[in-house]
Structure formats: C-alpha cells, structure tokens
Amino acid sequence: MNEGVAAMEQGAIWTNALTTESTLTASRALLGIVARSISNALNDVTMPQFRVLVVLSGSGPLRMGALAEKMGAVQSTFSRTIDRMVKGGWVERASSPDSRREVLIFATSQGRALVDEVTERRRAELSRILSALSPEEQAQLASAFDVLARVAGETPAEELLILGL
Amino acid sequence: MNEGVAAMEQGAIWTNALTTESTLTASRALLGIVARSISNALNDVTMPQFRVLVVLSGSGPLRMGALAEKMGAVQSTFSRTIDRMVKGGWVERASSPDSRREVLIFATSQGRALVDEVTERRRAELSRILSALSPEEQAQLASAFDVLARVAGETPAEELLILGL
DNA sequence: TACAATAAATGCACTAACGCATAGGAATTT
DNA sequence: AAATTCCTATGCGTTAGTGCATTTATTGTA
Numbered sequence: 001m002n003e004g005v006a007a008m009e010q011g012a013i014w015t016n017a018l019t020t021e022s023t024l025t026a027s028r029a030l031l032g033i034v035a036r037s038i039s040n041a042l043n044d045v046t047m048p049q050f051r052v053l054v055v056l057s058g059s060g061p062l063r064m065g066a067l068a069e070k071m072g073a074v075q076s077t078f079s080r081t082i083d084r085m086v087k088g089g090w091v092e093r094a095s096s097p098d099s100r101r102e103v104l105i106f107a108t109s110q111g112r113a114l115v116d117e118v119t120e121r122r123r124a125e126l127s128r129i130l131s132a133l134s135p136e137e138q139a140q141l142a143s144a145f146d147v148l149a150r151v152a153g154e155t156p157a158e159e160l161l162i163l164g165l
Numbered sequence: 166m167n168e169g170v171a172a173m174e175q176g177a178i179w180t181n182a183l184t185t186e187s188t189l190t191a192s193r194a195l196l197g198i199v200a201r202s203i204s205n206a207l208n209d210v211t212m213p214q215f216r217v218l219v220v221l222s223g224s225g226p227l228r229m230g231a232l233a234e235k236m237g238a239v240q241s242t243f244s245r246t247i248d249r250m251v252k253g254g255w256v257e258r259a260s261s262p263d264s265r266r267e268v269l270i271f272a273t274s275q276g277r278a279l280v281d282e283v284t285e286r287r288r289a290e291l292s293r294i295l296s297a298l299s300p301e302e303q304a305q306l307a308s309a310f311d312v313l314a315r316v317a318g319e320t321p322a323e324e325l326l327i328l329g330l
Numbered sequence: 331t332a333c334a335a336t337a338a339a340t341g342c343a344c345t346a347a348c349g350c351a352t353a354g355g356a357a358t359t360t
Numbered sequence: 361a362a363a364t365t366c367c368t369a370t371g372c373g374t375t376a377g378t379g380c381a382t383t384t385a386t387t388g389t390a
Contacts, residue, residue: 030196130184
C-alpha cells in the first residue's frame with residue numbers, strides 16, 4: 001500500500017476517534033437537558049405513562065389496540081395503564097365513530113399541557129445555553145448538528161420509547 | 166434604542182432559535198443511538214439495575230448506603246434491589262475492611278461486561294455514523310461539540326439517572 | 331339467523347420497585 | 361460497662377407494569 005495513502009487513512013481514523021469522543025461528551029450534555037426537562041413531569045406520571053402522552057401528542061387520538069402496539073405492550077396490560085391515566089385525568093376514553101367496539105384514547109388538555117411543558121422547558125434551557133455563544137459559534141453549531149442529523153438518519157419513535165421519550 | 170443594534174439583536178435571536186431547533190433534532194438522533202445501545206442490556210436487567218452497574222463502573226465499589234443515596238432510593242428499598250442483582254450475578258456483597266457493619270457492593274465481571282458492551286456499542290455506532298463524513302466535516306463537528314460541552318457545563322450524574330443512564 | 335372474527339375489558343398471577351417502621355449487629359461515646 | 365449512634369437487613373403494605381387466558385360486546389360473514 002502507498003505510504004502516503006496509509007498516512008492519510010491513519011489521520012482519518014484519528015479524526016474519527018476524536019470526533020466520536022467529542023460527540024459522546026456532547027451527547028451527555030444533551031441528555032442532561034432532556035432528563036431535566038422530564039424530571040418534573042415524572043412527579044405526576046410514570047415514564048410509560050408519559051410515553052403514552054407523547055405518542056398521543058404526536059399522532060392524535062388512537063384506538064386502544066393501536067396504542068398498545070405502539071407502546072410495545074400487550075393490550076390487556078395497556079387497558080389497565082389507561083385506567084390509571086383516566087383516573088389521573090391525563091387521557092379520556094371515547095367510543096369511535098367508526099365502530100362501537102372500538103375505543104379511542106384522547107389526551108386531555110391536562111395531558112397535552114404536561115407534554116408541552118416538557119417540550120418548552122427543553123427548548124428554553126437549550127436556548128439559554130446557546131445564548132452564551134456568539135452568533136457565529138451558534139451558526140457553526142447549527143450546521144454541525146444539521147450534518148449529524150443528516151448522517152444519523154431518522155430515529156424511529158419506537159427506539160426513543162426505550163428511554164421513555 | 167439604536168436601530169442598527171436592534172437589527173443585530175434581532176439577528177441573534179433568529180440564530181438562536183434556528184440553532185435551538187437544529188440541536189433539538191440532533192439530540193433526538195443522539196438519543197436514538199443511546200437508546201439502541203441500551204436496549205439489549207434491558208433484556209438482562211431493569212433500568213434501575215442498569216443504573217447501579219453504571220454507577221459502580223464509574224466509582225468502583227460503594228457502601229450500600231452511599232449507593233442507595235446516589236440512586237435516590239431509600240436504603241431499605243435498595244437492599245432488596247441488590248438482593249435481586251446478586252441473585253442475577255451482576256453484583257456481589259462484601260464486608261468492608263474498614264468496618265464490619267459496612268457492606269460494599271462490587272460489580273461482578275458479568276456486571277462490568279454488561280456496561281462495557283453498552284458503552285462499546287454506543288461508541289461503535291457513533292463511529293460508524295461519523296465515518297460517513299469527511300475528515301474536515303468531522304473536525305468541524307468535533308469543535309462544535311466541544312464548544313457546546315463547554316457552555317452546557319458538567320451534567321451531574323444524578324440527572325442522567327433520571328433517564329436511567 | 332347462526333357463526334366466526336375482532337376489539338376491549340377482566341380475572342388471575344407474578345415481578346420490580348418504592349417507602350415506612352423496626353430489628354439486629356457493630357462501632358462510638360459517655 | 362452502658363447508652364447511643366450508625367449501617368444494613370427484614371417485615372409489611374402499596375403501586376405500576378407485565379403476560380396469559382377468558383369474557384363481553386360488536387361487527388362481519390356464511
């Protein structure tokens with residue numbers, strides 16, 4: 001193999017390793033922000049329950065079965081979870097206009113507010129942190145993240161659910 | 166207020182908002198990586214149990230009480246969690262050399278291996294993703310992330326524990 | 331109309347985690 | 361030596377979540 005090429009490849013490997021470490025460090029910082037944004041909500045609902053609200057916020061009302069499947073839970077298990085959430089005022093059951101044997105789950109305004117608060121808290125803290133940077137630095141950061149998001153690809157919702165997001 | 170200054174501040178606000186959105190998007194991608202790295206481990210241990218192993222990996226053996234406090238759990242609750250983890254072969258109890266009333270918790274090699282696998286999986290996937298970028302892009306990414314990590318500050322371990330990390 | 335298929339809820343059994351109160355052994359103080 | 365403090369473990373009760381099997385209501389089909 002050509003020595004010059006080998007040296008270049010070696011350089012690329014180092015760069016990758018360094019970038020990986022920087023990214024891991026940054027991801028810890030971002031995870032901290034995410035965690036803090038959620039922690040308050042966890043006084044009111046459990047993580048699985050919060051997931052339900054996030055899913056409903058994203059998709060609108062869903063049938064019991066469809067929702068259970070999205071949550072990766074057996075339908076019977078899920079029925080009970082919904083019982084608890086109804087009791088807490090986070091969601092409501094309503095019979096479907098399509099079929100009387102179907103039950104649609106709606107997030108209540110209280111439920112939507114909970115998710116909105118978390119989202120807003122996250123956005124606010126991020127904005128606060130970024131404001132410590134110059135506009136130039138921010139622009140650099142934005143383009144770096146855009147690049148990352150592009151190569152990282154879409155994150156299927158199911159995967160975020162592993163962490164309860 | 167001077168119009169030129171006002172225009173500049175407006176520009177800064179836009180930049181911040183755009184950067185915030187880019188960061189939020191990227192953080193979802195990073196969360197996906199983190200979630201995938203953990204999902205396998207969750208077949209073996211629960212999230213709280215995984216936390217214990219992460220903490221022990223970071224700090225070495227700890228007393229029951231200290232560990233319980235780090236986990237934000239009541240000590241009695243925690244004693245039972247350790248019972249289960251001992252049963253599963255993830256940790257071991259050992260009497261402290263300092264005092265016979267103290268009990269130290271060690272991660273077993275099996276326990277350390279579990280954490281290592283997760284860490285390695287995360288690093289590998291990140292590295293794989295980054296390798297799609299040119300060294301120049303990677304270098305840009307690294308410096309942008311270093312900047313972010315600097316302004317975001319340290320993330321206390323307790324906060325990551327909210328998400329089970 | 332009788333029968334099969336679908337959707338949700340219930341009965342039952344289980345595990346993990348949580349907290350409070352308390353017991354037991356070990357170390358420290360008086 | 362006795363009393364107190366410290367550290368862990370246990371008894372007891374509770375909640376959330378999980379899964380399997382079954383029931384009930386509704387819809388679709390033979």
